Amino acid sequence: MQTFTLNDGNKIPAIGFGTFQIPSDGSTYKAVSAALKLGYRHIDTAVAYFNEGEVGQAVRDSGIPRDEIWVTSKLWLQDYGEEPAKKAIDLSLKKLGLDYVDLYLIHQPYGDVPGAWRAMEAAKQAGKIKSIGVSNMTPKIWQQFVPQFDTLPSVNQVEFNPYFQQTALRQILAKNDVKLEAWAPLGQGNQDLFKEPILNGLAEKYNKNVGQIILRFENQEGIIVFPKSVHEARIKSNLDIFDFELTADEVAQIRTLDTGKGMHDPDAPGVGDMLLSGVRFDNVAQKDSQKSNR
Structure with missing residues (x-):
């Protein structure tokens, strides 16, 4: 598996398996287990996905040495602030059933972000987290x-695909060797993107989708x-990208497809206030924790 070296020296697998919107009804466990069997060694989850328990169970049941699997989770903004974040990090580890996570992220950048970051720095020093972003x-x-x-x-995990290539942000990140992670790398199924002549021509040339x-x-x-999928054939094909190289x-x-706009604008008025006033995840998280430790 190809890796990228982060600015803290840790090596992160270049491609991983996303679990956003996969329910915690056995579906996440099944999908993550399939991904690991097919060769993925990087799994991305979050408190707000409500499926950390099944992700951790799949990792533990895989038979793969823990240090060969990169696990990412994310802190939800109702747990920001130094003390709440410390408790939330410990709860994530409990739900996952793991001694540490490889990467932990500030999920939404609103509210007491500096306080949450201090808690994440402390957790990294304590060995509970390998990298923070x-x-x-x-x-x-x-x-x-x-x-x-x-x-x-x-790292900074943001929306990225050929229609939204984050040019200005990448210039800032490059100065400090901060890696960009792409959520919605396939445009969340945007059919216009999949119909682009440039992409279809290259798919035909390289015998790829x-x-x-x-x-x-x-x-x-x-x-x-x-990329995320619950279909094993698609999970497998998404990993099969290293036997050819674009010129x-x-x-x-492909860079010419960039529109400079995405589906989500974190700078839009009211976005932060809406998220900060949202439903707390404590009760659901506690139930998930109890379920994962039965």
């Missing part, structure tokens, strides 16, 4: 919070990707 930070939000941090994030062309483009751009001209052609 952020998510959904635009250039504006990055400049608002990151100068307050004692240590730099290792359009999704594989997109993921290979993103990989060659240095982006960490973790420089072909990469340049």
Whole structure:
């Protein structure tokens, strides 16, 4: 499995398996187990996905040595602030049934982000977390919070696909060797994207599907990707992107698809207030924890 080296020296698998919107009814366990059997060694979850328990169970049941699987989770913003975040990190570890997570992220960049970051730094020093990072930070939000941090994030997980290539943000991240992780790397099934002549022509040339062309483009751009699927054939095909290489001209052609706009704008008025006033996840998280430890 190809890896990228983070600015803290840890090596992260270049492609992972995403679990967003996979329910915790056995579906997550089944999907993650299949992904691990097919060769994935990077699993992405979050408190807000309500499926940490099944992710951890699949990792533990896989028979694969723990140090060969990269597990990411994320702190939800109702647990921001130094003391609440410390408790939430411990709860994530309990739900996962793991001694540590490889990467822990600030999920939404609103509220007491600096306090949460201090708790994550402390958890890293204590060995509970290997690497720490952020998510959904635009250039504006990055400049608002990151100068307050004692240590730099290792990654910023944001929306990224050929229609939204985050040009301005990538310039900021590159200065500090911060890796970009892509959520929605396939545009969340945007059919317009999958109909693009450039992508279809390349799929025909390389005998690949359009999704594989997109993921290979993103990989060659240095982006960490973790496509999601519950279908084993698709889980397998999403990993099968390392037996061909796009030319420089072909990469340049795909870059022309960038519209500069995504589906989600973290800077939009009211987004932070809406999320900060949202439902707390404590009760659900506690139930998930109890279920995972039966």
